[in-house]
Amino acid sequence: MVQSLQPVRGTQSLIGEEADRFHAVTAAFDRVRRLYGFKRVEVPIIEPTAVFARTMGETTDVVSKEMYSFEDRSGDSITLRPEFTAGIARAYLSEGWQRFAPLKVASHGPAFRYERPQKGRFRQFHQLDAEIIGSAEPAADVELLAFAYQLLAELGLGKSAILRLNTLGDSATRSAWRDALYAHFAARRSDLSEDSRDRLDRNPLRILDSKAHQDWPIADSAPVIDDYLSGEARDFFGRVTEGLDAAGVPWERAPRLVRGLDYYRHTAFEFVTDQLGAQGTVLAGGRYDGLIEQLGGQHTPAVGWAAGIERLAMLIDAPAAETLDVVVVVEDDFASGAAWRAARHLRSHGLSTEIMASGSARKRFDRAVKRGPAEILVLSGKDAVLTRRVKSFGVARVEGVLASLDLSA
RNA sequence: GCGAUCGUAGCUCAGUUGGUUAGAGCAUCGGUUUGUGGUACCGAGGGUCGCGGGUUCAAGCCCCGUCGAUCGCCCCA
Numbered sequence A: 001m002v003q004s005l006q007p008v009r010g011t012q013s014l015i016g017e018e019a020d021r022f023h024a025v026t027a028a029f030d031r032v033r034r035l036y037g038f039k040r041v042e043v044p045i046i047e048p049t050a051v052f053a054r055t056m057g058e059t060t061d062v063v064s065k066e067m068y069s070f071e072d073r074s075g076d077s078i079t080l081r082p083e084f085t086a087g088i089a090r091a092y093l094s095e096g097w098q099r100f101a102p103l104k105v106a107s108h109g110p111a112f113r114y115e116r117p118q119k120g121r122f123r124q125f126h127q128l129d130a131e132i133i134g135s136a137e138p139a140a141d142v143e144l145l146a147f148a149y150q151l152l153a154e155l156g157l158g159k160s161a162i163l164r165l166n167t168l169g170d171s172a173t174r175s176a177w178r179d180a181l182y183a184h185f186a187a188r189r190s191d192l193s194e195d196s197r198d199r200l201d202r203n204p205l206r207i208l209d210s211k212a213h214q215d216w217p218i219a220d221s222a223p224v225i226d227d228y229l230s231g232e233a234r235d236f237f238g239r240v241t242e243g244l245d246a247a248g249v250p251w252e253r254a255p256r257l258v259r260g261l262d263y264y265r266h267t268a269f270e271f272v273t274d275q276l277g278a279q280g281t282v283l284a285g286g287r288y289d290g291l292i293e294q295l296g297g298q299h300t301p302a303v304g305w306a307a308g309i310e311r312l313a314m315l316i317d318a319p320a321a322e323t324l325d326v327v328v329v330v331e332d333d334f335a336s337g338a339a340w341r342a343a344r345h346l347r348s349h350g351l352s353t354e355i356m357a358s359g360s361a362r363k364r365f366d367r368a369v370k371r372g373p374a375e376i377l378v379l380s381g382k383d384a385v386l387t388r389r390v391k392s393f394g395v396a397r398v399e400g401v402l403a404s405l406d407l408s409a
Numbered sequence B: 001g002c003g004a005u006c007g008u009a010g011c012u013c014a015g016u017u018g019g020u021u022a023g024a025g026c027a028u029c030g031g032u033u034u035g036u037g038g039u040a041c042c043g044a045g046g047g048u049c050g051c052g053g054g055u056u057c058a059a060g061c062c063c064c065g066u067c068g069a070u071c072g073c074c075c076c077a
Helices: A017-035 A049-056 A061-065 A085-094 A138-154 A171-187 A194-202 A204-209 A213-220 A231-247 A309-315 A333-348 A361-370 A398-402
Strands: A046-048 A068-071 A077-080 A103-112 A124-133 A162-167 A265-272 A281-287 A302-308 A326-330 A353-356 A375-380 A387-392
Touching: A017 A103, A017 A124, A017 A138, A017 A309, A046 A049, A046 A085, A049 A061, A049 A077, A049 A085, A085 A103, A085 A124, A085 A302, A124 A138, A124 A309, A138 A162, A138 A231, A138 A265, A138 A281, A138 A302, A162 A231, A171 A194, A171 A204, A194 A204, A204 A213, A231 A265, A265 A302, A281 A309, A302 A309, A326 A333, A326 A361, A333 A353, A333 A375, A333 A398, A353 A361, A361 A375, A375 A398, A387 A398
Parallel strands: A326 A353, A326 A375
Antiparallel strands: A046 A077, A068 A077, A103 A124, A124 A302, A162 A265, A265 A281, A281 A302, A375 A387
């Protein structure tokens, strides 16, 4: 293949069932989003680089090595969004969306990370995103999770995607726990895997869910978050879990669940499945009360989640293929005017219609049959006399719609 | 960034221990006595076997490099 015709690594072009799966996910999202009163918002795909660097944490992998950043013609550093949250927070501040607070918003679209592609992971990937900005209430966390759960349930994943839930406490809790973890792991540094020794300084929390067997006993004996929770943090988490129980959202406690991005506080969660290989997380998020301040705004509590559209699309049952209501077979050119008139009329009455008008008459009919329509309308013009027949394979609607139409004019 | 596996027609794949002109199905196009036709039958086009080098009388097949894909590590949706 010619070099320039190769797609950019980690991007994909979809057609047929794959495209239908993708659309099924976004359609379900848009339907459920409305049931919960989340406004649809659109935000830019590009932002000033600082928007992401300041909010996600300079040392995170996403910021330090996975961002698609470039200088535009005026020399400004621009970044293709690696996630939605920071951009929405920026819009909240710069567009004056504070006036809508508490604000419930939803969006979906592409995001970009420079990573090695593998199953369920792409350089251009697509996310669903939901945020509640300006509410410090545990009820916001509950509502957001109820939304997520109903969405997954409507996608047929209510059983296979499990909600794992944790609290990271407030910032005092989080830093005390982090210090304790650091001390614990640093004391056993030489027993840790090579990866985890690297993680120790960068992000000691991540050692907790290390995949290296040799780390497991050390992680098992590590300090637990519950011992560091302030009274308020404990109370907050309690009200979230009570709310989930009342709302009928099943969950399990994952005391070692941490999130990679720096801005998370209190509630952290992920819906996981065992059907996607190494990329089990299908929807994840949490509370990020400090993020808007990081961007220079007033203290503004918020919660949100993002879900991977490709990952969900791989999990759902194949959507029913789009069916065709009518194929119009034009047996000879004399009838082509009538075919256009008939097709226009059928389409304006909501019947999906295609016209077969090339190749031999026999081929046209064969192709019409292969398209699998509910009905085939055959128009012929033998001896300059227009005649029509309808072959029906299912619900017969064509004759009814066409009854009032003079096809010859 | 690291590791493993894999690259043959537009797509899915076959191709024996290295041996003549690289095959099939699907798709595309054409034909099959104007046929009331139900996914048929016949035929055609389409390949520098990812790319470059090497070994050999001879390479789709063996070796090296490179690009790409897939899966995993890291990280994450």
